[in-house]
Amino acid sequence: MPGLGQEEGTQKMDEYLNSLGFWRKQIAGDGSCLFRVVSEHVMLCYMHGNHYDVIYSRQRLSAAAMCQSIVYETLYKTVFEFGDDVDLAVKKMLYDKTYFKHKKNMTFEQWKESVKFGTETNVLSEEEQATASDVVTALANRIPPFPFKVAKALDPTIYRNVEYDIWNEAEKVLFFTSP
Structure with a gap:
């Protein structure tokens, strides 16, 4: 009392x-x-006799996806200066299944280097190139302007478990660099 x-x-x-x-x-x-x-x-799921995962409601997951997309949108549109073309890129990358189907697996930066050395060509005319953003140029040439995992984080309907992705990458590095 x-x-x-x-x-x-x-x-x-x-x-x-x-x-x-x-x-x-x-x-x-x-x-x-x-x-x-x-x-x-906290709801937990006991897995494999030695591991716990957290369980969230679908509502909380949706809210987390929305918040994550706002943060990534601020980063990519404003800080990294990709501008409003980011929205177009996300739609093309995630929802237009034929858009990137037959293009070589390379980053936009690798593609720009290939164009410089003549191993790739830009489908945009010189006039279009002068006014097009990097995002539009990449999309026109069927090159993803940023990684697909970034596109997923920019989509307000998809939650990307960034913490788990980073942990997985660190584990891979450890596995391949250990004697």
Whole structure:
């Protein structure tokens, strides 16, 4: 049972949380309260006898995908200065299944180098090249302007587990560089 001072503090905390749009669910005040709070909000899936994965609701996954796309959109449109052509690239790369089907597997930078050395040609006329952005030039020549995993992160309907991807890449490097 809370003391007199604790009750006033509890009420003030509840008012503050309410002003932020939150509600505090009271938990039994014993030695396992932290475990109860955490276990109520985290669902786990026990896999292969030695591994746990977190389980999220579809609603939370959709919200995470939307947030991720906003961050990537800010990076690619503003910071990396790809501009509004990013939206066109995402649609072509992810939803036009025939668009990149027969093109060589190369990055846009590799393709630009190949054009310089004459091993590839640009399908745009010199006049079109003068006004086209790098993204439009890449798309016209059926070259992805950025990796497909970036296109997925830019799509607000797809959640890309970036943390897991980075861990996987690090594991591959470790595997191939270990004696």
